[in-house]
Amino acid sequence: MAASDMDNSELLSALQAIVGEVGVLQGADMAAYEEGARYGQGRARLVVRPADVAQVQAVVRLCAERGLALLPQGANTGMVGASTPDMSGTQLVLSLSRLRSHCEVDVANRSVVVDAGVTLQELNDKLEPHGLWFPIDLGANPSIGGMVATNTGGTRLIRYGDVRSNLMALQVVLMDPPGEVVELGRALRKNNTGVDWKQLFVGGSGAGAIVTQATIQVHARPAQRATALVVPASDEAVMELLQAFERDLGDWLAAFEGISGNAMQAAIDHVPNLRNPFAPDDAPAFAILVELEANASPKYSQLDLQEVLNSFLEDQFESTIVNAALGNATELWHLRHSISEGARALGKPIAFDVSVPRSRIMEFCREGRALVARDYPFLTVVDFGHIADGGVHFNVIWRKDAPEQYDAAVVQRLRDAIYGMVVQDFGGSYSAEHGVGPHNLAYYQRFTPPLLQQWADGWRERLDPQHLCGTVDLGTAKN
Incomplete structure (x- = not known):
């Protein structure tokens, strides 16, 4: 039966048979899963919330059999719309918020095996009695699976590195063969036995596979x-x-x-x-x-x-x-x-999460502010960031009291100008931490060399030949 031939009542029954009634949401109960933290607003067909990896497998197999598009979602704290459905109303949001039963600490190895739905705060609460922590410090409380999928950095990257630097092993559920579970790596700091396959699933926002469990290195809490x-x-x-x-x-x-x-x-x-x-x-x-x-x-x-x-x-x-x-x-x-909250109180943020060589970060901020003051004097720059690693949140606020009404065309011109400056003039990145997602897809297509886009397309085609997964972080806009 094709997806178009399967009405919602049949799909609801099929999913409830896998995850139980509490594991499927519909109607108004889906609202929190349909809107991103900053960008992204769509309509889900249903929201399914598996509670263990076997249920994730079964959901993926159902989607493959019925030709259903799915969208993996963690805590939905991302900033580029990669975790929210599109407006078609056809995508099944696969939330990992209930996948949280495992959080096994190996104190002597300074590692933890943790389910993808466990949040950063929950993990650190579990680690605290052992004098340990996972020191990726953010203003949000993301899920561990989402942190892997976006390769989170944060304010202490210069000392502890990003998620990629602390990742020891992954468990993922593949799109092809549908629902197959693969264990990638072990709780080892030294393992030079071939290609480090787990890294293929870091930073891709769920493309090709669903992260269900991670083994990560944790650190001693500072004295x-x-x-x-x-x-x-x-x-x-x-x-x-x-x-x-x-x-x-x-x-x-x-x-x-x-x-x-x-x-x-x-x-x-x-x-x-x-x-x-x-x-x-x-x-x-x-x-x-x-x-x-x-x-x-x-x-x-x-x-x-x-x-x-x-x-x-x-x-x-x-x-x-x-x-x-x-x-x-x-x-x-x-x-x-508190800066982000303060910025939102001023008006509508136009957010730029960018990075440049750190030797030029102050020059970029100075030139970026000058560009805004010259061409958009009715906007206010509220910038802050990770100076030591070259990252800056160059937020521009369309103030509530601005003489000009918010205009999407003006915002688009500003984005084009700032991102062009970052990439072409400063040799930087238009997305330092938040990924690509629908919000940045046009800039991925503009600034990524065609050969690399072809490689990404080919890699994704191999992992997800049915295009089940709705993320657009890798490859061009096929979905």
Whole structure:
């Protein structure tokens, strides 16, 4: 029976026979699965929520037999629409939110086997009693499967790397042969027995297979932290300061986050219980949130990390920095993680998640702001990001009080201009962390060499010849 010949009542019965009544949603209950965190709004045929890998297998086989398009979805926190259905109403959203029964910690191996539906916060809660954590620090609470599918980075990438760097093994359910389970890798840090096949499924937003379980390396929780929000003497001083940190304190440097004055003020003005760390002075034009971490216990190392940071910053005064707020780490990180909320309160964000060589990141921010001020003076730039790894969230806000009404054509011209600058002028990426998805597909087609697009098409054709999976992250827009 083809998908077109199978009405919803028949499909509902077939899916309920696999996952039970609680495992299938329809009607208004699907709303949270049909809209992305920032972009992506569609209509699902049904939402199916398998609770174990056998149920995932059976759903995939049903889809293959009936020619049903499916869309894998984790916690749906992505920013490029890759986890939300299109408007056709034909796609079956396969949510992994109930796939969460396994979270097995091997303390001595510093690894954990975890189901794809377990969230980052749940994983860290499970690890905390063992003095461990998975230190990919985000403003959201994604699922582990979604983090694999998007190769999440976050604010501590310079110390711990991204998901790819910490991934030991994967369990995936294939589209072809439909429903076949494959185990890729083991809980090993050294395994040079051939191609590392698990990496094919990292960063592709679910193309070709559904991630159902991951084995990841976890880390010892720091014994000490030291945090400061510092004001650089100039744009040029930012890289000088970063290099000084890496030269003198590189063993402990965990975060080096840039925050523009606009970003800081948006958070302070619109998020309750936030204050300006530099009060009574105004928020500076630019500041850097820096954090050091050490696993060495003060009992044995005689190390006081806060004293180390304070001494280092004193030596940097007048050369690379002109002010510093040495405060409560929780308070400073709350300010950093509140920027997106503050930006949304100002108006409608036009988000750019981009990266450039870090040596040019301040130059890019300066030129990007100049472009917006010159050509779109009614828009406001609220930028912040991961200076140490070259990533920046160059958010542009169409303010609620702007004299011009929101215009999609204007936004498209702005996107074309910013992404063109990033890729062509700065040798950067139009998507540093969030992936491609429908939101960035046109730029994938514009900036990815045709040969590489052909390779991606061929790879996907081999893994998913029926085009069951609805993601568009790999290859051109076939679905």
